[in-house]
Amino acid sequence: MALALKLAAAYLRNCYEGPSGISQYEQLIMRSLDDEESVPHAYPTTLVQAINLCWRRLAEQHDEAHQRAVFALQCAAFTESRQIPLQILLAAGVVDFDAILNFDTADGVLAYGLSNPPVGEIWRAMRS
Structure with a gap:
């Protein structure tokens, strides 16, 4: 869990200008989890x-x-x-x-x- 938090924090800092980009990051995560093309066959x-x-x-x-x-x-x-x-x-x-x-x-x-x-x-x- 600690590694996942460090990666998320680094991604926020580098791609979304820190904590102010949390809502954009959350939208990215939700969009990736809802990607129908990534759903396994069947x-x-x-x-x-x-x-x-x-x-x-x-x-x-x-x-x-x-x-x-x-x-x-x-x-x-x-x-x-x-x-x-x-x-x-x-x-x-x-x-x-x-x-x-x-x-x-x-x-x-x-x-x-x-x-x-x-x-x-x-x-x-x-x-x-």
Whole structure:
């Protein structure tokens, strides 16, 4: 992951004048992932189209479990591909950021503590 970040940063710096070119870089990445000519033979769709289909199905649900699942997945998309405990990921959506900055680790761990919707229901929504 570190090498990928270094390469992306160098590409941004050299080709897009640094962080101000992030949106252009993101468009380039999305365009390359959605290149239909690069799809292997016998694959029905591009990676982007498959992800968009799954994302739309999840985001179209309006119950609270699905909406929290959408938020958790959005947060997870910006973290490294490691196993993040779901309760900690969900806490990002319900904890005040000032509380996080002032949190004393001696008090324990910040985690999702709501009973409605329960964590299991959000997990089910994420996997649907």
